[in-house]
Amino acid sequence: MTLNTALTKLFACTTACLLCLSSLWSASLSAKPLLIASDIWCPYVCEGQTGYVTELTKRAFAEMDQPVHFIAVPFNRALKEVQHGNIDAILAVTPEHVSQFNLYTDEVVVGYASKDFYTTTGFAWQFNQLEDLDNVQVGIIRGYDYGERLNDKIANSNRFYIATGNQPLTMNLKRLIKGRFHVMLGNKVVIQNTAEKLALDDKIRFAGTFGEPLPLYVGFNQGATKAAKMFNQGLTKLKKTGEYQQILDKYNIEHPADPLALTP
Template sequence: MKRLLIFIFSMMMALPSSFAATITAAQDPWPPFISPDKSMPGLSVEIAVAAMKTQGYDVNFQIMPWSRALNEVTKGRIDLLPATWYTQERTAYLVYSDSYLENELSFIKRAGDAFEFSGLNSLSGKQVGIVRGYGYGDDFLSATNFNKPDANDLTTNLKKLQAKRIDLTLEDKLVALSTMKEAGLNSSDFQFTTASLSKNPLHVTSGKANPNAQKYIDAYNKGLATIKADGTFDAILAKYGIQ
């Protein structure tokens, strides 16, 4: 009888860790950081899942267009965006985690185009394709000396660039090359400018309308420190060929 009671007590003590709370996350395809491939869901997704798991959370991730994902997180209907750039505007409605990686945002041009970026003035008169809702930085977005036609995704902008409907688009080089490959576009049709627009740290974010936003971000920060210390973070990077 005593052994039975000890067993039951042990099982009861184990229950909280056996049934992890499930939270939601969403974002658009953004390889290699975000991918619809279940076996390779992306760096940002795997880092978020691993970090939150150490704090007792399971993450239910889904793919959706960026503008919709941002809106759902902002309104608190979805808990996390796994890969977010910082903008001053977004601090009004998003809680930011510690940064975990960095993107370098370069301009993409058609192969053979002599253009080189040397500041926002060098974009005068250009048609620069952007992705709707992306945080390119306040100075870039408020500049009025060039046009910024938007699209739902980078693939659309790359096709518009090929068709000479825009002069430039911009993205992290690693993301752009992965997107070209997945979309069946020939990377030799494009070139990257030598100078970049900016270097953007990546963060996980949660909407301030979500009553648990700060709790989730605090948990992520603790989990991130844990997976960096135990080697999980580096193992995820290595899985995607990043050292």
């Protein structure tokens, strides 16, 4: 065997080994789970990694052979962790969140959130205009986006009481029943769902809504734009197979592209 022949064979062997290692390295990267966070906001995001947005996200990534890991984190903290790149994505964010925390969505809407007011059944108050909030105390959730005009109202008033934690809506419902404040603000679908689970639905009543529903996205940090596009591709596959609609039907949700479809 000549020296040139030996070197040629050695080079070929080395190249093959490097390609093999590169393939294994790439596979290990793609197999690394994405870390996705939210607080509990059922039926969008429920306990036990359920909820229609959670399941759509899980199945969309499964279609792309990408594992994911969900964690329950107070919403305001999750927003900051995603912004800093410590978490890959956060479920159910609004355009204001996307802008404020520099998130990426690939323009995929996964639902809509209304801005609704609830009181106890014994409190005869009704929301018609923003001035109606001047004489009541209102429970809200830290980090949530209620739209520009309501956000401004909240920022310039001391009549709003803020809840935080992994299940702040449950906290606000219990506070409302105990008389800690007169009114709570949230999403009608989520409030009704949570109240029914807590057997409190007969103690509260819907007292009006404000403005147009806000679109909701899965928000990714700027280092995970490829994951966002992968999510979009996975959802497209689910729509073609019909599984997308099956997940919505499971939670009695109308198609999330329709902002008027807010009642399960």
